[in-house]
Amino acid sequence: DQQVKQNSPSLSVQEGRISILNCDYTNSMFDYFLWYKKYPAEGPTFLISISSIKDKNEDGRFTVFLNKSAKHLSLHIVPSQPGDSAVYFCAASEGGGATNKLIFGTGTLLAVQP
Amino acid sequence: DAGITQSPRHKVTETGTPVTLRCHQTENHRYMYWYRQDPGHGLRLIHYSYGVKDTDKGEVSDGYSVSRSKTEDFLLTLESATSSQTSVYFCAIGFSSGMLTGELFFGEGSRLTVL
Numbered sequence: 001d002q003q004v005k006q007n008s009p010s011l012s013v014q015e016g017r018i019s020i021l022n023c024d025y026t027n028s029m030f031d032y033f034l035w036y037k038k039y040p041a042e043g044p045t046f047l048i049s050i051s052s053i054k055d056k057n058e059d060g061r062f063t064v065f066l067n068k069s070a071k072h073l074s075l076h077i078v079p080s081q082p083g084d085s086a087v088y089f090c091a092a093s094e095g096g097g098a099t100n101k102l103i104f105g106t107g108t109l110l111a112v113q114p
Numbered sequence: 115d116a117g118i119t120q121s122p123r124h125k126v127t128e129t130g131t132p133v134t135l136r137c138h139q140t141e142n143h144r145y146m147y148w149y150r151q152d153p154g155h156g157l158r159l160i161h162y163s164y165g166v167k168d169t170d171k172g173e174v175s176d177g178y179s180v181s182r183s184k185t186e187d188f189l190l191t192l193e194s195a196t197s198s199q200t201s202v203y204f205c206a207i208g209f210s211s212g213m214l215t216g217e218l219f220f221g222e223g224s225r226l227t228v229l
Binding site for chain 1: 147149154155156157158159162172173204206217218219220221222223
């Protein structure tokens with residue numbers, strides 16, 4: 001049973017526009033959420049995170065929104081750049097992040113067209 | 115740079131042979147993890163360790179064992195490799211200081227092909 005779901009395998013966006021990547025989860029005990037970016041032949045790299053006590057966290061061009069009632073989070077990238085083209089993984093953990101045991105979604109491949 | 119080195123980076127082996135993947139870290143972190151990445155499945159946790167000789171199973175641990183005899187090394191062993199274990203394996207370390215943030219830092223991966 002997939003506890004973290006990314007229902008869009010791929011997304012194509014024009015350079016300069018907004019990219020919105022979505023993630024849904026089923027485990028109400030999750031209290032910490034993260035986004036990772038992965039380029040081919042490299043390991044995933046941490047992008048941005050949000051605690052369940054917040055509904056928004058912003059870091060430069062990246063903003064993560066959390067809707068706990070809908071068990072949904074999204075990553076907004078504004079403006080999108082060609083270098084943002086990568087696979088994006090949503091991840092979640094419970095217990096305040098104490099164990100760092102992250103449950104990942106299946107990923108969304110973002111292609112930013114010049 | 116979190117100082118994580120995985121070896122080997124690429125390996126091709128035959129069904130039934132044992133395989134050991136090594137993860138080495140240089141920064142004395144307590145928490146270490148092994149994940150595998152497969153198309154359509156994302157990253158799935160195999161085993162993890164909270165310290166020397168302290169390991170536990172993740173969601174896809176069948177067919178794998180781990181050992182951690184030193185803080186800096188976390189070994190993943192496939193006792194008898196099967197084709198279903200063809201995958202890219204990632205080691206990760208988790209920081210622990212005060213308020214944990216849940217962030218993991220990943221190595222560059224080990225691509226294993228089992229023929």
